[in-house]
Amino acid sequence: MKHVTFSAESLKKEFNRRVIFDAISFSLHEGESFVIAGRNGSGKSTLVKILCGLLSPTRGSVRVNVEGKEVAPDLLFRYIGLISPHFNMYEEFSGIENLTLFGKIRGLENNIVHDAEELLRQFNIFERRNDEVRTYSSGMKQRLKFAAALLHRPEILVMDEPTSNLDEEGIATVRFVMEQQRQRGILIIATNEKDDLKYADSILNLDEQRPAKSSS
Amino acid sequence: MKDFSAPAIHIFFKDSHSELRTRYAMNALLMFVVTALALVLFSVGNEVVGTDVLSGILWVIIFFSGMSGLSRTFVSEEERGTVVTLQLLSRPTSVLLGKLLFNFVLILSLNVLIAVLYLLMVSRFVILTPSIFWVTIFLGSCSLASSSTIIAAIIAKANTKGTLYPVLSFPIMLPLLLTVMNATRLSTEGAAFSEAFGEFQILVSYTVVVITVSILLFSFVWKD
Numbered sequence: 001m002k003h004v005t006f007s008a009e010s011l012k013k014e015f016n017r018r019v020i021f022d023a024i025s026f027s028l029h030e031g032e033s034f035v036i037a038g039r040n041g042s043g044k045s046t047l048v049k050i051l052c053g054l055l056s057p058t059r060g061s062v063r064v065n066v067e068g069k070e071v072a073p074d075l076l077f078r079y080i081g082l083i084s085p086h087f088n089m090y091e092e093f094s095g096i097e098n099l100t101l102f103g104k105i106r107g108l109e110n111n112i113v114h115d116a117e118e119l120l121r122q123f124n125i126f127e128r129r130n131d132e133v134r135t136y137s138s139g140m141k142q143r144l145k146f147a148a149a150l151l152h153r154p155e156i157l158v159m160d161e162p163t164s165n166l167d168e169e170g171i172a173t174v175r176f177v178m179e180q181q182r183q184r185g186i187l188i189i190a191t192n193e194k195d196d197l198k199y200a201d202s203i204l205n206l207d208e209q210r211p212a213k214s215s216s
Numbered sequence: 217m218k219d220f221s222a223p224a225i226h227i228f229f230k231d232s233h234s235e236l237r238t239r240y241a242m243n244a245l246l247m248f249v250v251t252a253l254a255l256v257l258f259s260v261g262n263e264v265v266g267t268d269v270l271s272g273i274l275w276v277i278i279f280f281s282g283m284s285g286l287s288r289t290f291v292s293e294e295e296r297g298t299v300v301t302l303q304l305l306s307r308p309t310s311v312l313l314g315k316l317l318f319n320f321v322l323i324l325s326l327n328v329l330i331a332v333l334y335l336l337m338v339s340r341f342v343i344l345t346p347s348i349f350w351v352t353i354f355l356g357s358c359s360l361a362s363s364s365t366i367i368a369a370i371i372a373k374a375n376t377k378g379t380l381y382p383v384l385s386f387p388i389m390l391p392l393l394l395t396v397m398n399a400t401r402l403s404t405e406g407a408a409f410s411e412a413f414g415e416f417q418i419l420v421s422y423t424v425v426v427i428t429v430s431i432l433l434f435s436f437v438w439k440d
Binding site for chain 2: 052054055056074075077080082084086087088089090091092093101102104105106107
């Protein structure tokens with residue numbers, strides 16, 4: 001397991017002078033998990049985007065250290081795997097084509113096809129690997145997102161509503177992935193599922209973070 | 217350099233495969249070219265039109281054909297919700313270079329097709345210095361691809377993509393269009409190759425400046 005530190009310092013986000021959240025700080029090390037809880041519209045997905053470097057905070061910063069070296073913001077994608085409703089597959093390509101394409105763009109040097117097939121087996125969509133993603137059900141697309149997020153074996157796995165659209169078998173696989181990630185790196189989950197809270201070493205409830213009034 | 221170029225090449229292949237399967241931009245561009253050429257032929261008819269006007273018409277067809285398809289490279293990522301996917305796979309510069317390469321190949325193929333059809337169908341349009349004409353087509357394609365790619369990235373975030381694209385493109389591409397029209401006119405007048413050097417220098421400089429500015433600005437455009 002690599003030595004990884006993930007820290008958020010004084011994060012604040014405003015949209016059109018409406019404060020979504022303010023003064024969010026936390027620090028995580030390898031082997032730790034963190035749950036972001038809150039009602040719909042509380043800013044969970046916005047916070048997830050900021051943590052993954054996809055959105056700039058109004059104030060504050062996100063820092064990632066791997067083996068004692070700070071990761072540059074534009075290289076954060078190499079260490080993060082994201083499962084999110086905003087993360088879509090190319091529907092005109094098959095499941096295996098999507099994964100091999102992602103591996104090539106990421107510059108993975110190991111056997112991409114072999115790794116992709118293993119992940120498709122793990123998430124039980126191997127039989128449909130050559131079918132176009134547009135023919136997949138929403139649950140199968142969610143499973144494919146998991147495979148895509150894990151292909152580069154990320155040190156930090158971020159999950160936004162990970163169990164949405166999944167059946168019981170799919171949820172069980174996701175729980176297994178969560179356990180695995182806690183063994184090898186950092187796990188961050190944004191959810192309003194109470195069952196996911198048991199995977200948390202620490203919890204941030206955005207409902208409690210919501211400022212009472214807008215900033216001037 | 218390999219850190220940027222290898223992902224850019226895979227993004228180019230991804231866009232090419234996607235285009236060959238969906239044929240969204242290709243069909244729109246081909247339909248526009250056929251319609252525009254037919255309209256020009258009908259409107260010119262048996263009128264005696266000078267080669268300078270015919271050079272201008274050629275580049276008007278090329279400009280508006282490009283406008284109808286080149287924005288797809290970024291707009292389609294927005295519409296399919298795959299922007300976050302690309303953001304998570306690679307650096308912004310690699311995405312820009314991959315899209316730029318795709319737009320260049322698309323517009324160059326289209327421009328060669330338009331030029332050949334135009335030469336075949338418009339009998340009064342005769343090229344006396346082919347070297348100037350084809351170098352102009354090549355350099356013009358480079359310049360068009362460079363400016364249209366960054367403009368496409370900007371307008372992809374807007375609600376009124378269709379109208380905004382040609383409106384934003386026209387002032388940025390005006391110096392380029394004037395230069396290529398002038399170079400094409402020189403090729404129809406039988407000028408020596410060296411006489412067009414000034415135009416070629418402008419086109420190369422335009423492309424270098426636009427690509428440099430695009431690389432510097434793109435990460436701000438690409439991030440929400």
